[in-house]
Amino acid sequence: MENAFFGNFDLASLSIWLFWIFFALLIYYLQTENMREGYPLENDDGSPAPNQGPFPVPKPKTFKLPHGRGEVTVPSKENEDEHRRDNLGDLMEDVAKSHGFPADPVGDPMLAGVGSGSWTPRRDEPELDGHGHAKIVPMGQTESYRVSAGRDPRGRFVVAGDGEVVGTISDMWIDAPEQLVRYLEIELDADHGGGKRLVPIHFCQIWKTVKINSIHGRHFAGVPVTKSPTQITKLEEEKISAYYGAGILYADEKRADPLL
Template identity: 45%
Template sequence: MIFGGEFISGVDLVDIALWLFTLFFFGLVFYLQQESRREGYPLESDTTGKLEGSGVVWFPQPKTFRLPHGQGEVSVPHGPRDTRRHNLVRTASWAGAPVTPTGDPMQAGVGPGSYAQRMDIPDVTNDGRPRIVPMRTDPEYKVASNDLDPRGLTVYGADGQAGGVVKDLWIDQSEALFRYLEVDTGPAAGSRRVLLPITFAVINKGRKRVEVDAILGKQFAMAPTTKSPEKVTRLEEDKIAGFYGGGKLYATPSRTESLI
């Protein structure tokens, strides 16, 4: 029989607690390492296009997630691969070598102008409504009275040339902030309506105009458009951001040269 205290009289409880914590911690690290490989893995060689071996330790078993609002299911890892042909040439044969866009670099979709192949559906709010919409569809929102309303202002590119006129603002209903300026490029450029991310724009109150350093005035007519005049899809958002981001390097040939 075991009487009071005899069961643990030769056991170091602190030592047991330390080992239990150590085993738990290593298990936690192993679990997190596996879960971190659900997106962006397995890695793909940028020279051969081959996938690295998934192995038997660090890669988790595929898990299927049901997306909200009837958007289907997605299984990760090993989701659909990006099979697009990219408009670029490599400057060297080794992995990780710099690339140079072919054709018009502003339309190549590589480097700072690259974009992810996201789902071609609008991002939505918790109740399933399109998240980013023009203000004309929701009169509840308005520009603060102490701010300059950019509607009607001319948009100028990095070269000081006009690229269009702001016709509306697009509001993020989940965050209650403006995401885009809707710009009409004018009859000379086919009167296209393009979206300008507000983070790329400076609203100059003194001169009452909108200034954009990322691209030239004539390049607004080249910006990606939306399929719907009142919605923007996730894929379109990435393409739009990639276009203006690419302009930071490719808008003029001199931007790709060294500073000295």
Template identity: 45%
Template sequence: MTGTIVGSIDVAQVVLYAFWIFFAGLIWYLRTEDRREGYPLEADVSGAYNKSPWLFVPPAKTFLLPHGQGAVQAPNFRRDPPPANAERISRASGYPLEPVGDPMLAGVGPGSWAMRQDVPDLTAHGEARIVPMRMATGFEIAAGEIDPRGLAVVGCDRLVAGTVRDVWVDRSEHLIRYYEVDVEGQATTDPDAEEDGFGVLLPNNFVVIKRGRARAPYLYVHAITSEQFALVPARAAARTVTRLEEDRIAAYYGSGLLYALRNRREALL
């Protein structure tokens, strides 16, 4: 129609264009928010920043931590330190890190851990979340279930590594997280250790309860040998475990699935 401005535009077309604009904005927002950690990327060999993702890196946002733990900003462009006990097989791009020394303590491959805060995880009420059951009021082994305290712990070499001293429970999730195992060779400077004892932690995920002679139950750990329990990363305190310590402990057992025995690293054929 002569003289009209919007004569060829209808409501459906306007809605379609509005949806396109909204969807483009949503994609932009999501692609910036998912870059709050781990960006900008680093070059594989030199470690220099890859400039291409700068277009989507968002401005820093402040997150207030609970229980007076302060605040953090993201992105902050801080990087975890590289593993100290590993080196690249080759300087060419794409080559992996090879452990140096004890591979189970190198912090690479299946034994990698994240640099989490070195403080205990807390409940909604500000208490330590994962504690030994001797400190967790109201927790007990369910009637009819096997009480693991006092049972032997057996490694993948079928030898006894130690004895379960206590069970560590998650007071938020109400489940068993770790078994505290008395193993020779573990030392601590914690003042509570003389009173409570100081065993290594064994994640529940790596345990299978089996029965041996006379149907006696025991805890079997396929991940590591009995001798390797002495090198499980220690805790700084007898009654708590920090987030960083949890990651390192779990990584140690995980690394054993590849490095505990020499034949686990070899090809099947």
């Protein structure tokens, strides 16, 4: 034992210290990689935030996007500008001097895109699955899917939050890879704008009718319309969901007031 290679060296202590060093480096790496978008931090008015955190912003790295959709470099000014809404200052007003407080919309709150109706400028292109096909498609355009459980809403009347009947459900838009219904397609009657509109299924209560409480009958004509009758882009998804989200707070003036 006197000639043992490690002698009295504590291998157990070395192992635990190597583990803690590796774990600390792993946390540092993961945190800096997580900072490729949304950093450096900004105040509500767009100025740099005084507290940027203990970790530095990583060096720019270029990623090749799948299915021939080009490249994106993060972090980069071009990527930040692509996801920035420069006119937000004209659409909202601060209700407090401190940062982080809610802001009140200016003008039509249903269209301002702030508060409960906030949206971000995602790319105006459909989200694709692993094979390069659009993920969200109308069920009426495919023969591969059917309703296997629950209530089929197609053909049912659509009732708004104020009790008005605004149209009927004409189709369901499904997330094909996930096999989930994402949107219901509404065929509006002429008195409420006509044409077709989409509503995220999470805003719907499906019984004998399809009840949408977030907006009133007069608001359905203003629901954003998709450019294609068979596809929805990521930007269109943002704006459609934001419109119904805005209605939760702004469709009725009473909703924005305290309950007590």
